[in-house]
Amino acid sequence: MILNPADLPRIPVTVLTGSLGSGKTTLLNQLLQDPPLADTAVMRSGARSVMHFSIIVIV
Numbered sequence: 001m002i003l004n005p006a007d008l009p010r011i012p013v014t015v016l017t018g019s020l021g022s023g024k025t026t027l028l029n030q031l032l033q034d035p036p037l038a039d040t041a042v043m044r045s046g047a048r049s050v051m052h053f054s055i056i057v058i059v
Helices: 026-031
Strands: 014-017 042-045 053-058
Touching: 014 026
Parallel strands: none
Antiparallel strands: 014 053, 042 053
16 A cells, blocks of 8 residues: 555654754753643754754654
8 A cells, every 4th residue: 555645644843953052952841841742752863963963853
């Protein structure tokens, strides 16, 4: 069975990115304290580039 992507439900995703020390984790911790976001899934990239950027994806 081949699924058509247009028929699949959409999931909102927020990407939070910035340089090392820019406050991404602080912002994320503040957001996750909000009760409506308590069951939010968070994926954090472990790899960092030479410029020390990291990416946090909030689903």
